[in-house]
Amino acid sequence: QVQLQESGPGLVKPSETLSLTCTVSGVSISSxxxxxxxxxxxxxxxxxxxxxxxxxxxxxxxLKSRGTISVDTSKNQFSLKLTSVTAADTAxxxxxxxxxxxxxxxxxxxxxxxxxxx
Amino acid sequence: SSELTQPPSVSVSPGQTARITCSADAxxxxxxxxxxxxxxxxxxxxxxxxxxxxxxxxxxxxGSSSGTTVTLTISGVQAEDEADYYCQSADSSxxxxxxxxxxxxxxx
Numbered sequence: 001q002v003q004l005q006e007s008g009p010g011l012v013k014p015s016e017t018l019s020l021t022c023t024v025s026g027v028s029i030s031s032x033x034x035x036x037x038x039x040x041x042x043x044x045x046x047x048x049x050x051x052x053x054x055x056x057x058x059x060x061x062x063l064k065s066r067g068t069i070s071v072d073t074s075k076n077q078f079s080l081k082l083t084s085v086t087a088a089d090t091a092x093x094x095x096x097x098x099x100x101x102x103x104x105x106x107x108x109x110x111x112x113x114x115x116x117x118x
Numbered sequence: 119s120s121e122l123t124q125p126p127s128v129s130v131s132p133g134q135t136a137r138i139t140c141s142a143d144a145x146x147x148x149x150x151x152x153x154x155x156x157x158x159x160x161x162x163x164x165x166x167x168x169x170x171x172x173x174x175x176x177x178x179x180x181g182s183s184s185g186t187t188v189t190l191t192i193s194g195v196q197a198e199d200e201a202d203y204y205c206q207s208a209d210s211s212x213x214x215x216x217x218x219x220x221x222x223x224x225x226x
Contacts, residue, residue: 035215045153045161045204047215058215094160102208102215103150106172108160 002026004095006111012116018082022095022109028052029071033098034078035105036069038091047089050077050098085116090091109114121209122218129224136192138221140205144212145187151189151206152181153198155220161204165190191224200225 003107008020022034035050049059051069059067063082082089092113096105125140130136140150150168153161163172165181168188178193188207192199205218 008167037217044220045217047217050215058213082126099166102148102212104149104163104166104206105153105161106163106166108162111160 002097002099002107003079003081004107006095006109006112007091008112008114010113010115012085012114012118013117014086015084017115018080018085018089018114020080020093020095020112020114022078022080024097025074027097028080029073029076033101033103034071035053035096035098036080037096037105037108038092039094039111040088040091046083048080050101052101087116090114090116104107122207123202124205124218126219127222127224129226130195131226133194133199134208135139136195136199136223138190138192138203138205138223139187140207140218141187142207142210142211145183145186145188145207146211148208150181152190153204153206154161155202164203166174167207195223195225197225199223201205208223 003025005023012018033050033052036048051057066083068081092111094111095109099109152165154164155161164179168183169181180191203221209216
């Protein structure tokens with residue numbers, strides 16, 4: 001049974017770096033497209049990017065190079081770092097497994113709320 | 119703004135048919151997927167590859183595609199179907215994942 005679980009600080013100060021980790025169980029992280037998706041309070045879903053094959057990445061251009069997704073295969077985890085955060089980055093952050101590069105997300109974490117505030 | 123356009127809201131009475139549309143110029147060349155999201159929960163995939171239904175999703179959920187519009191149809195709507203629904207596909211370049219703005223389905 002595939003399960004994903006996000007973890008990380010719930011509060012980040014403006015201009016600092018947001019760091020989240022997704023722990024995957026039930027499947028090897030060496031396959032599929034491991035993605036981050038966020039949802040600002042009361043708003044819709046926004047795809048942030050993915051990592052594939054333990055190294056290839058693709059990011060939403062709207063992040064303007066602030067985002068980095070990495071993987072730790074020894075721990076079956078992948079991570080998101082988002083630099084220079086502002087209040088606009090306040091959101092519920094989900095990790096999810098993509099079936100293909102542009103494919104569907106069948107497995108999601110429960111989401112973790114990150115607030116950006118001083 | 120999203121490259122995928124959905125109506126903000128749809129309302130139906132129990133037992134009726136709900137249709138939620140999603141439009142974009144790139145849709146004839148890309149698959150579309152649909153998710154159901156209830157408050158406080160992660161999205162759940164209900165349709166993939168335009169019209170395929172994952173195991174465990176009720177048969178009343180179906181999807182179709184015509185030109186630049188894809189449609190999620192819920193036949194015999196039940197109170198438990200009240201949720202936000204999002205379509206997903208790729209952007210016009212084909213390189214990035216995009217979501218529609220979401221449609222709130224209200225069961226009257």
